[in-house]
Amino acid sequence: MFETPHQASRQPFLRRIETVALFTLSDAERAALVALPMQVAQFEPNQDIVREGDRPTRSFTLLSGIACTYKSTLAGKRQVMTYHVPGDVPDFQSLYLEVLDINIATVSACRLGFVSHEAVRGLMRAHPRLTEVFWRATLIDAALVREWMLNTGRRDAYARMAHLFCELVTRLGAVGLAPDRTCELPMTQPELADALGITSVHVNRTIRDLKSAGLITLRDRRLTVHDWPGLQAAAGFDPAYLHLRDAETR
Amino acid sequence: MFETPHQASRQPFLRRIETVALFTLSDAERAALVALPMQVAQFEPNQDIVREGDRPTRSFTLLSGIACTYKSTLAGKRQVMTYHVPGDVPDFQSLYLEVLDINIATVSACRLGFVSHEAVRGLMRAHPRLTEVFWRATLIDAALVREWMLNTGRRDAYARMAHLFCELVTRLGAVGLAPDRTCELPMTQPELADALGITSVHVNRTIRDLKSAGLITLRDRRLTVHDWPGLQAAAGFDPAYLHLRDAETR
DNA sequence: CGAGCAATTGACCGGCGTCAATGGGCGTGG
DNA sequence: CCACGCCCATTGACGCCGGTCAATTGCTCG
Incomplete structure (x- = not known):
């Protein structure tokens, strides 16, 4: 099948969402995800994408490259909490946690797809099953951090x-x-x-x-x-x- | 104002939900929360409430006492990830993460209020704004773990x-x-x-x-x-x- | 009254931090 | 085109935070 660049670029995102979903996406749901207005941007390595204290009005998905979430102590020591791979949506949480408590930065050069919170909310209203998929995505993120904490501690x-x-x-x-x-x-x-x-x-x-x-x-x-x-x-x-x-x- | 034991017992839960919500709950929403069928149970100190690998069909709120979430390495070393205080809903995540990746145990003697996932889902369907409140609650839980990880690591x-x-x-x-x-x-x-x-x-x-x-x-x-x-x-x-x-x- | 666990403390040890030096790759400017 | 600076990678010497082992003293509970 022939794919427009438009569709191809968000392949990792769709693949990830399908992995997270406990059910098979309907054609309508898949179409809505593909239709989601997305601004693609290229980032250099080691650039902050969003910072602690920000109040983002959009989320982003990683289309290519590797990114990380980190926090710093007041003394300036950094701790990386998770790495992000293509398809991930590292700041889904900003949808409902208005003030960010983390920094997210690129590690390698990355292509990012930004989507406004409004568009995501509209998507969930139109396709309620996607709400639980997205929620589940944030829960899986949390599970990764917990496992990583077990490592660091023990x-x-x-x-x-x-x-x-x-x-x-x-x-x-x-x-x-x-x-x-x-x-x-x-x-x-x-x-x-x-x-x-x-x-x-x-x-x-x-x-x-x-x-x-x-x-x-x-x-x-x-x-x-x-x-x-x-x-x-x-x-x-x-x-x-x-x-x-x-x-x-x- | 005189409170029936029924209402009084879930005070911490309501208080917590109101803290998590970014808006003021409507009377209807509050009433629905109070009407949520809840099974109250008393637990001894140091008892597992749910275990890694479980597939719970209900969540619970902590009505009194202190509980904790922990994981263990294959080598048997324990790491506590968070403590829970009255009002918290430690396993909200089990709503959409069907297999638990954590253990939750009492620390002191605890009173727990169990609510079936079905009832919670019904509540969210009837009062969509509560969906984002509950989602937000799971996001805050995750934020606590991240901060705790910063400690442990740095x-x-x-x-x-x-x-x-x-x-x-x-x-x-x-x-x-x-x-x-x-x-x-x-x-x-x-x-x-x-x-x-x-x-x-x-x-x-x-x-x-x-x-x-x-x-x-x-x-x-x-x-x-x-x-x-x-x-x-x-x-x-x-x-x-x-x-x-x-x-x-x- | 003895078993078992929490609390406390001392002696000793080891994993990891600190400090420091060397070499390499790369970009920048003279 | 080379010199310089900067950062990463690597390694050795040494020190300390926190682990291990062990002993003592309660406290609780059967």
Whole structure:
């Protein structure tokens, strides 16, 4: 089937919504999603998209690239809470939580699709079943943060990093971006440190250990998993919390 | 005004919903909330209410007592993600996230009000504005976890504990349960350790330090804050993430 | 009255932070 | 075209926060 660029560009978004929905979308629902007025914008790496304290009037979906949600302490220390992969809607929450309590930034170069809150509200009014899909999307986001918190609180650096890699490969795989368990890993080691709650020096040592254990390689900003069961075991990784369909967690 | 026990028992719930709502509830909405069929049950301390993997068909609100949400690693280490105070609805998420990814347990003795998902769905259909209030409630829950994650990842044990105490006193204060910045603190030190991501031994040392700094006292399961600005400063506490009304964060 | 757990404290240890130095890649300006 | 600056990656030396182990003292409850 031939796709207009217009349709093609929001492919990841549609795919993600269909994954989140517990039911099969009707043609009308799918059409309404495609008809959603969307402003596409290109962002450079390491740019803030929205900031803590903002009161956004629109949400955005990630069409390509990797982004992250982070918060900072008053002392200026950063903690990354989640990474976002294509198809995600990182600030769905701003629909009903008017003041943002988080920052969202690009990690690699990203294409973003902005949609006004008004349009989303109209969509939900016209297609009430989509309300629960969107709600569910925000609940899944929350589940990811909780799992990540379990890591930060209760696993050592080695397991934490293994877990992050397991999650990224699985999520990117679910949108077709991790063939053969190989994916982009655009973040620098200082950035990884902010996600893992450790220092960049220790990130480096931990990566070295994961490599020498034969679990992964990491070169030219690409991560390859060589021993998937081994990495899962090191991480204590169970993909259930991602709420993907079974076919997407292989 | 005289209140029937029926109405009185769900006071904390109504109060909480009104805090979460961005608008003033109509009489009809309030009446519908009061009419919601609710099964009240008494739970002992340290009992699981729902478990990871469950598929609940009802949600519950905490009418009295303190509860917590926790997860465990495969290695058996517990991490408490949030505490719940009266009025909260800890498992609202189960409405649309059919398989639970968390455990919820009592900390002190609790009175719980169970409401079937069906009844909640009916309520939202009849009063669409309540949908966004409930959605918003789940978003606020998520915001608490994110702030807690920032602590766990980026603050030392001393600041972490100070932050937990700030949050509890503020949230309990918002439902009238922390007069003079004094409140119940029913959790044991091993339990606090699971919330803070440290060991019980170190919890003990940290409490000792907070006491000797003159910030708090802790006796007979009661916490008293003596130096509120000092405790906030030690924690780097900013109550914005709680999404309370200004009058409730004093 | 003994079992079991919470609270407390001391001694010791290890994972991770801090500090510092080196080398490499890349952009910018002379 | 090269020099310089800047940041990332990497590694070693060393120190400290918080973990581990263990002992003591209550308290509660059967």
